[in-house]
Amino acid sequence: MRNADVIVIGGGIVGCSAAMFLAESGLSVNLLERGEVSGEASGLNAGSIGGYGWGHSPRLQEHLTMGSLAIFRDMQLEKGVDIEFRQSGSLTAIHTSDQHGYAQEMVSTLRTEGRQIEILSPNEAKSYEPKLNKELIGYMFASQRGQADPVKATKAFSEVAKRNRADVFTSAPVTGLEQSGQGWIVRANDRVFNSDALLIATGAWTSDIGKMIGLNIPVQPVRGQMWATKSLPPGVFHTISSMESATYWHRKPFVSEDSPPELTHDNDLRVTRHLYGRQRANGEVIFGGDRQLLGFNHEVEFAGIEVNKTHAGEVLPFLNHLPVKRTWSGLMPFSPDGLPIIGRVEQYDNLFLATGLGSSGFGRGPGSGMLIADLIVRGEGHPALQESDPSRLIEETRN
Secondary structure, three states: OOEEEEEEEEOOHHHHHHHHEEEEEEEOOEOOOOOOOOOHHOOOOOOEEEEEOOOOOOOOOHHHHHHHHHHHHHHHHOOOOOOOOOOOOOOEOOOOOOHHHHHHHHHHHHHHOOOEEEOHHHHHHHOOOOEEEOOOOOOEEEEEEEEEOOOHHHHHHHHHHHHHOEEEEEEEOOEEEEEEEOEEEEEOOOEEEEEEEEEEEHHHHHHHHHHHOOOOOOOEEEEEEEEEEEEEOOOOOOOEEEOOHHHHHOOOOOOOOOOOOOOEEEEOOEEEOOOEEOOOOOOEEEEOOOOEEOOOOOOOOOHHHHHHHHHHHHOOOOHHHHOOEEEEOOOEOOOOOOOOEEEEEOOOOOOEEOOOOHHHHHHHHHHHHHHHHHHHHOOOHHHEEEEEEEEHHHHEOOO
């Protein structure tokens, strides 16, 4: 039996960053990953990070977004691990007068709260990003956003955790969980692990882990898909998005009573287009956007890729002349109310949860890992975690 102070289940960005912070605090850590580190959504996303600044009164969202931005920056500049981090800023395209009206409302509210965001004219935006479409109404610019390589970054947290004597076990799917006194016994195939505390950070698969211990943790897998061009000379310098989906979700966040918020589809019917992308250090221009509730089906649907590529071409017209070189998809963990689920699970002793980060798990993952590690180490959580308390959603199903 392998003993540790904490077992972390899940080798994505949340689990790896939590393991790093736990190990840096001096606790012994065993991290169990069913496949490879960064093998699921944490390694399959666009790599967008950051927010709109800390503002006058930071809440959970700022601790997750801006906190993560600082952690990524520290990994690149202080720890010296190249994760291709850049605080590049972001540009969000405004296509219609309706979108422009909502963008103005959004910017006004955020600036009143002390956030850093502004609306640029097409010419002003093109001075930052020369390949943008100057025929659009305008662009929203946020300087506190950035980007990094998802695979390199997630593996970096794992490696730094190991430098601090954490043990990382890959190809170790959890097959059994049970509480032993106030601690935990975790079985992963033929291996047995024992710990004082247990952290579940398993993304879209959290519900399955919960069932092992009689808990209904209502996290649903939502498929996102992406595409890439061939490698090109540097030409896209910010992260790029569109106001279309934000404007739609502002008025109608749910497509049905049973769905999580902010999806692009109601079953097979598209209700809006969503867009995000950037140019990677290797030259590929990558974009994605669809959010579809399909269970654990992660096959790429090429009609959706074409819709997304058309959308991207409206913002960056040069993309209209380039073929798609490759496609991929991943499963994102959505909670019923769209808010993260981070904190102590009251139904058991020394059980902690960090999941439900939706489509921005990579960008908010390190902040989540830091907050949950702090709770485990000190026994007292940051006040911001009141917004993500698992008790609002988790139900006990065991007899």
